[in-house]
Amino acid sequence: MAVVRAELTIGELSDRSGVPTSALRFYERKGLIHSRRTAGNQRRYRRETLRQVAFIRASQTVGMPLSVIGDVLGLLPEGVAPNREFWEKASACWSAELNSRIERLERMRDKFTSCIGCGCLSFRECGLVNPSDALADEGSGPRRLF
Template identity: 70%
Template sequence: MTRVEELTVGELAARSGVPASALRFYERQGLIHSRRTTGNQRRYSGGTLRRVAFIRASQSVGLPLSAIGEVLALVPADHTPTREFWVRASACWSEQLNERIERMERTRDRFTECVGCGCLSFERCALVDPGGLVT
């Protein structure tokens, strides 16, 4: 297979399955980088595919782009994230993901209790008024 040196935004979109509008957004956010041709067209290195894959995989587990961007900022723009990079990023996010799982489990349990009760009371329901603001 021939190594692709550079991709247009359309080619990157087709190869990654990510809409061109999202790729341009990622670029505005500093998550991916391109160079401009003399005709002002974007050209992405072949390694950008791996960065996009990293972004999409991270988003699929619920990580916000801000957190993804913080980690990608540690990788120079002209470098491709490696497996070792992914392992380090995953370790950094494990605690955050575990906390999110615990919150979701608590929410599920509250929802189950609420469905069983059926009250949907502003005074008593932890789902309707989770912060206890209504008195």
């Protein structure tokens, strides 16, 4: 029967999570995860850190920046692993932001598609380079090249 230790080394955390040790150190510097140091100055992570790392990676996959992920992880009590309820709350908080990003991407896709269809890339007429011909008010000559 295998012995389950309360703490993991950085190598064990990396092996179990699939996240490189360099990324784990980065997460720690950013305050996303925490370790304690042994007398020999080695990192030891609580087992809950596995779920925190999984939460970080899943959140990054949906496009959340690390600063936002850190804010949400800061709501977790010390020593508590993210669970389904925690993920649902985080997801609800991020739904509006994700929907806004999706809408912006769809608008960009639609504008880009029509621009490719026209092929002009005219600084005077292009809706991507010069939306609503805003630069015309500034007079003739280059405006985006400086």
